[in-house]
Amino acid sequence: MKKCTCILAALVLCFGFAANAQKVEFEEFNLDNGLHVILHQDKTAPVVTVGVMYDVGGKDLGGSPEAPRTGFAHFFEHLLFEGTKNIDRGEWFTIVSSNGGSNNANTSLDRTYYYEVFPSNNLELGLWMESERMLHPVIDQVGVDTQNEVVKEEKRLRYDNSPYGQFLFAVSDNVFQKHPYKNKNIGEMQDLDDSTLEEFQNYFKKWYGPNNATLVVAGDINTKDAKALVKKYFKDIPKGNVPTRDFATEEPITETIDATYYDPNIQIPAIIAAYRTPGFKERDSYVLNMVSAYLSDGKSSKLYKKLVDEQKMALQAGAINVAQQDYSIYALLGLPLGDTSLDTLLAEMDEEIVKMQNELISENDYQKLQNKFENRFVNSNSSIQGIASSLATYYTLYDDVNLINSEIEIYRSITRQEIQDVVKKYLNPNQRVELKYLPKETTEN
Template sequence: MKNYLLILASLMLVGFSAKAQQVEFEEFDLDNGLHVILHQDNTAPVVTVGVMYNVGGKDLGGTAVAPRTGFAHFFEHLLFEGTKNIDRGEWFKIVSSNGGSNNANTSLDRTYYYEVFPSNNLELGLWMESERMLHPVIDQVGVDTQNEVVKEEKRSSYDNQPYRQFLFAISENLFKVHPYKNKNIGEMADLDASTLEEFKQYFKDWYGPNNAALVVAGDIDKKEAKKLVEKYFKDVESRPTPTRNFSKEEPIDETIKATFYDPNIQIPAIMAGYRTPGFKERDSYILNMVSAYLSDGKTSKLFKELVDDKKLALQTGTLYVEQMDGGMYILYGLPLGETTLETLLTEIDEEIVKMQNDLISENDFQKLQNKFENRYVNSNSSIQGIAGSLVTNYMLYDDINLINTEIEIYRSITRQEIQDVVKKYLNPNQRVELEYLPKENTDN
């Protein structure tokens, strides 16, 4: 009976996976350059309306003489303040009172705003996002209010949380000239020094319709949705297309040693950070599989070897930060007992050397393939997930149909490619070795 249930579950997963691979969508552009993506799925009375802007933390505010970090993230907050037709403080009330939810998030590469509503409120969602694009109120009251909100977010989410600074510590050592070296949340001194005119100019520079993509997904009629999109977004004026000209990083050809002190920790950590290719490159997909092999779950190689078997670490793993212009691959470990950071890094390196010298087993490789099949299904198992995938694939990957074909990339990866990529990128002379140490708090 147990075997029968397992076979049945497998067949259901295969059927769901095959279905999930075929997401139908339609695209068109308004005259002002706004790209629109529609996905119709009438199985549940829910609709997602999202707008992704081609602006992120790498795009600084201010001026060339006085550049400001953190502007993209700041706008993620500021553009909920209100509009010409939505009073200050009313945005969230309107959404919740109409049975919806909303959120926004910012990476170093893009900013995404979205609402999820019962499908009979599609028009409301489109109107609200058009208001954000067409009539935002950017004034000193809103700037001052959100400045305090961002400061509190930084204190609660980063400054006062253990190990939450380690990405910043790695990125500022891995990147010297590219703005990926900056914190996505920004430096508070930069935000304090910014003027209202700088914020207004940032909106003009980056928030035009021709620098954005609108996705509407769920229980819609596409013909009616097109009319509503045209109605609410056609009057937004196109603007000059922003340009970027980031400096190129010199390759890392010898180990960079660094130290960071965190007053919120008692146990030190060792971290090794490597530069990796942009997320559109095939090698980036392969590194995702490397990461899953080494550290996804308690049966992963690093956890089993260093935590379970040798009992040298409290925790160990990898973090792969995928970015458009080049990512960060980070190996880390927290030592157990008398284990030194040097010893722990040596043990982690031994697992990397094994991957460089030998192909991973067929059994482990099949587990990886199954894991990525499952991830693929789960990522597109909701309307909200499909909407996010569609607009991300269009905006960042220049291939919206990745929602249907990305799994084929993972299926085509070979064990030899995994070995080759580990040899190519994960070498000691190409990394930052960061000792992340406790710091005694001297404020008291």
């Protein structure tokens, strides 16, 4: 009986995978004002997601060349919920919730995404609200002052008073010398305090036009009707200027950079080895995603098993590829246990990197990696909201919407030899920042 149950479970898993991995169908078109529109019909549930992704993120500074300001894109993530010409201040969330919906927004260093999830009979409402946000938001001093306090509180809660809340900022500040990835996505509060209302209004005019946006409508829709509604609410929005970027190119890191950061919110120090690696569209970045999964995805991963389980030298140990559009950051991170020094912990993590440089990973480990990425691929397309976000992301940042279906083929094509070659190419001591992340009262380790 147990054997039959296991076989049945395996069959269910197999057929479930096949069902969930079905191709995501979509339709694309452009409006005359430059707005790119992606429609995805899925009638499995009576819900619809309306999302708008703007090609603007924390790397895009506000102010002027003479007085650049950080944090503007993230600030607008909040500011554009303040209200519009036809939506009173403070009413945005009330309208959404009273119509059975939910909404949110998020900002990275590369893009900003706003979305609503509604019962499908409220599709028109979602489109109207996003067109309101794009066409005539109210950007006034009251809203700026209100959201300034909101952002300050977020910064205090999530970063300033959170253990290890500054570690990515500390890494970025040392990995990048010229590129605006050096700056905090949330920005410096002094920059926001010093900014004028005119600077905020100019930032909106520069970055939030339809020609710098992607609209996604996904879910229980009739494609023909949805297309007509999109045109009704968005076609008359004036086209904006075409924003351009001219970021400085970073010189390669050729010698180890030693750095220290003091965090008053921690008691246990950390060691971080961070490398500047290619942007996420590059094939090598995909390989590095697999490297980080091999080293630290789960309790059976190499770093966790060795340093936490077996040698009991670390409370935590891992690796992550922080994938970004222009450059990425690959980081090894360890928190020592007991008397283990930071230098010793780093040496032990380096040992695993050297093994990968000198030997191919086992065929068994390689197959485990392939299974992990197959599973991630299926999960990423398991909800309408997730599909909508992926469609917008792949168009805005990757210039290829069909990656929502084909990206898994990149991972399937990566070989063990390629993994070894990429580790040799990028993960060397002379190509990194070695950051000691210490409790504030600690002066050395």
